[in-house]
Amino acid sequence: MKKLRVGILFGGRSGEHEVSLLSAASVLEAMDRSKYDVHLIGITKDGRWLTAKDAAHLLPSCTGETHHLRAGDPEATPGAALLEHGTEVLVPPVPSLAEYPGSALSTLRASAEKSLNVDVIFPVLHGTFGEDGTVQGLLELADIAYVGSGVLGSSAGMDKDVMKRLFAAAKLPIPKHVTLLRGDWQKNPRRSIQRIEAALRYPMFVKPANLGSSVGISKAHDRKGLGVAIDLAASYDRKIVIEVSIGGKRAKARELEVAVLGNDAPEASVVGEVIPCKEFYDYEAKYLSEGSQLIIPAKLTKAETKRVRQMAIDAFRACDLSGMARVDFLMGPGSPSDPRPRKIFLNEVNTLPGFTAISMYPKLWQASGLPYSQLIDRLIQLALERHEEKKSNRYDL
Ligand SMILES: Nc1ncnc2c1ncn2[C@@H]1O[C@H](COP(=O)(O)OP(=O)(O)O)[C@@H](O)[C@H]1O
Ligand SMILES: [Mg+2]
Structure with a gap:
């Protein structure tokens, strides 16, 4: 059987560049090479697209050296500037040219001879220009299947103001x-x-x-x-x-997280909880200090667990997401003397959540019976299914 060609797109121009490198290194390590032909596509901090070895040099595990994290530094990442010359990679988008033989587009193909040909792209990118619909738009134009939410879901999931409006319209509780x-x-x-x-x-x-x-x-x-x-x-x-602030002046909010997977019939994982080591889950508590804890499953009542998992699916649908999302909640701490149920609010959806093997999203699936490498298989399959499903749209009158 022909191997599926998968492009791993990582790095990027956002503040979460380094986090993306770690996620991508994990994905790369876990992908089954008997099934996949893996192509690395790295984006430097200044937005240059690199392939092959130049891209691999960005990844921490491939070099063992941390100075390669300075991807924005041209000295640290010599090599091809993809978008400048278009000689090394598939982007800017060239739509599936095989479908248009003899057209003007095949001339394009000729000039893009060296372009990388992939069946599906896994954008392991976090934050601006990766998680926000911009890259997704580019991949739509190129007519390439890709993992995760589409343009609308990605941008709605990035914009906390719009996201809250969608939650409110779906009658989901928000602070x-x-x-x-x-x-x-x-x-x-x-x-x-x-x-x-x-x-x-x-x-x-x-x-x-x-x-x-x-x-x-x-x-x-x-x-x-x-x-x-x-x-x-x-x-x-x-x-x-x-x-x-949920929790008010005296208490901290409890932070619950659920992993959702699927397209039109999304499923929710078990519920996890994060206990930040700081006043709140800030950048340092997330990535730099060791003290934050992930607890799986979260200590909740049966009814609370059920509610949170259902809310996660409702939030996924409200934002028109696909593939995957980590849905995050804030819960009032409650008190033993207060018999009222503890209040649970939706905080946000993350359409490309941290994806190292020890990140919450994969760990939640692991705890729900889906190991990391099978999770990757499933995401790729969902990407192909969505791409295929879209083909039933007609674009003429
Ligand atoms: N309304 C709130 N009440 C209590 N804590 C909050 C609230 N909003 C945010 N936080 C804290 O700030 C962190 C980051 O906020 P969040 O909205 O999740 O932003 P980001 O998209 O950067 O993760 C949360 O994980 C939580 O610790
Ligand atoms: Mg958050």
Whole structure:
């Protein structure tokens, strides 16, 4: 049988470049070479696309040296600049040319002779220009099957303001929040603060709408802190989301996570819990310090577990996702003296969650009976199925 040609797309221009390198190294190691012909496509921090050895040099496990993490540094990553000359890789997109013999496109094929030919791409990219629908748009244009959500789901899953609207429309519980535009903040900070304080109580979480890995996020305990937090978030995005802190002044929120897998019939994994080693799950707690704990399964009542898993599937559907997503929740800590059920809110969906073998998403599936390499098989299969399904659309009148 012919092996499936899989392109692993990794690195990228986002702040999560290094995280992507780790995820990609894990995926690469776990892929069954008797089934797959694997092609590496690395994107440097400054957006250059590299293939083959040049791409492999970006990966930590392939070099054993950390200086290759400095992928944005041209000295550290000599080699082909793909988008500049188009000599080494498939992108910019060349649609399935075999389907158009003799057309103008076959001339393109000739000039793209050296282009890499793959059946499916696994974008192991996190954050901006990878998880947000931009790369997905490029792959749609190129008519290449790819793992994970499409353009709409990816961008909705990246934008915390739009995501909350979709959750609200699906009647899913979310923390009370306000969305502020950078322009309004700059024009009239006093009025913006008034508006926020009229709607929400301190402490509040202030976030750039489109980012990830907790970058630009802070917890504001008072008016002064709020101003500083908004300035920081506004340096990352034109939209800023401000929300009440679940857990309030005294307690921390519990953070629950569910892995969802599938296209039109998504399934939910067991529920996991993260216990951050810091005041909240910030960048350092996520990637740098060792202290954060992952607990699988989370200690919940049967009814809570059932509810969280159902909410995960509802959230996946609300954002029109496909392939995979990690759905994250915030839960009020509750108290033994309070008989009311603990409140569970949706926090966000992550359409390309951390994907090393020890990341939460794969671990949740592992605990649900699906080992890492089989999870990769399933994701690739889902990508091909979705690509195939789309062929039943007609585009003429
Ligand atoms: N409303 C909230 N209440 C309590 N903690 C929060 C709230 N919003 C965010 N956090 C904390 O901040 C972290 C990062 O926020 P999140 O919205 O998940 O952003 P990111 O997309 O960067 O992961 C969360 O994991 C949690 O620790
Ligand atoms: Mg998060």
